[in-house]
Amino acid sequence: MIGTAMTGAATTGTAPTAGRLLVPLYVHPAVDPAAWQAVAAAGPGAVRAVVLNVANGPGPAPDPAFVQAAKELTAAGIELLGYVDTDYGTRPHAEVVADLLTHRQWYGTTGVYFDQAASHPAAVPHYRRLAVAARAAGCHTVVLGHGNHPEPEYAEPELSDLLVTFEGSLSRYEDLVLPLWTGHHPAERFCHLVYEVPAGRAEAAGTLLASRRAGAGCLVPGGGENPWDTLPYGLAPAVPPAATGTPATPSPPNPTDPECSL
Secondary structure (H helix, E strand, O other): OOOEEOOOOOOOOOOOOOOEEEEEOOOOOOOOHHHHHHHHHHOOOOEEEEEEOOOOOOOOOOOHHHHHHHHHHHHOOOEEEEEEEOHHHOOOHHHHHHHHHHHHHHHOOOEEEEEOOOOOHHHHHHHHHHHHHHHHOOOOEEEEEOOOOOOHHHHOOOOOOEEEEEEEEHHHHOOOOOOHHHHHOOHHHEEEEEEOOOHHHHHHHHHHHHHOOOOEEEEOOOOOOOHHHOOOOOOOOOOOHHHHOOOOOOOOOOOOOOEEOO
């Protein structure tokens, strides 16, 4: 879980990430359009999905820059997951579903990222109801952002398509121990999000991620309150228009400076 303003500039890495990328790109499209263009250019072969988080959810009104970025990613064949905070199972069902539906209406998301997901067994019925509502609303992919390994029940196919079972720094990731139950599911069911990865260790970190049976993941060099304002390793930045001899179009200001979390 992250809390930060989406104002940073994206950077790039050169080492590949094992598996396909799940990208939480928390920099405003008007602040760093090249970063969003780089993700779109990578295509669905490299990017499994992008988490769309305008303001810890869909925000109070459609953001034109995000609307355009969402259209470009969708045109590139990349799935968009609408970010919805569940507050570890304490946020009311109706509020969570309302955010999900707003993402669908404003940005055309076809999946949902239920962040701050509870990990204890008592909350399983709550998340099962949310998954039913998400699929009834047209979401093809339901992701639970636990950030750690939950109880095995959360891996039921009707409850989730993807579990984020790690989110943290590389130093913590190196000490991760996988529960035995994860071996009963294919690697494609798990995602690991790792930040504070130095460029010189990115390749080794990608190898480690693959060895831990994470079919999706994201390795970034960033740290601090918002490590996700940087491009993942494995994606090259888009060439800015000025580099090609075409005058660059000034980016519009970000009027809301929204807060984001993952």
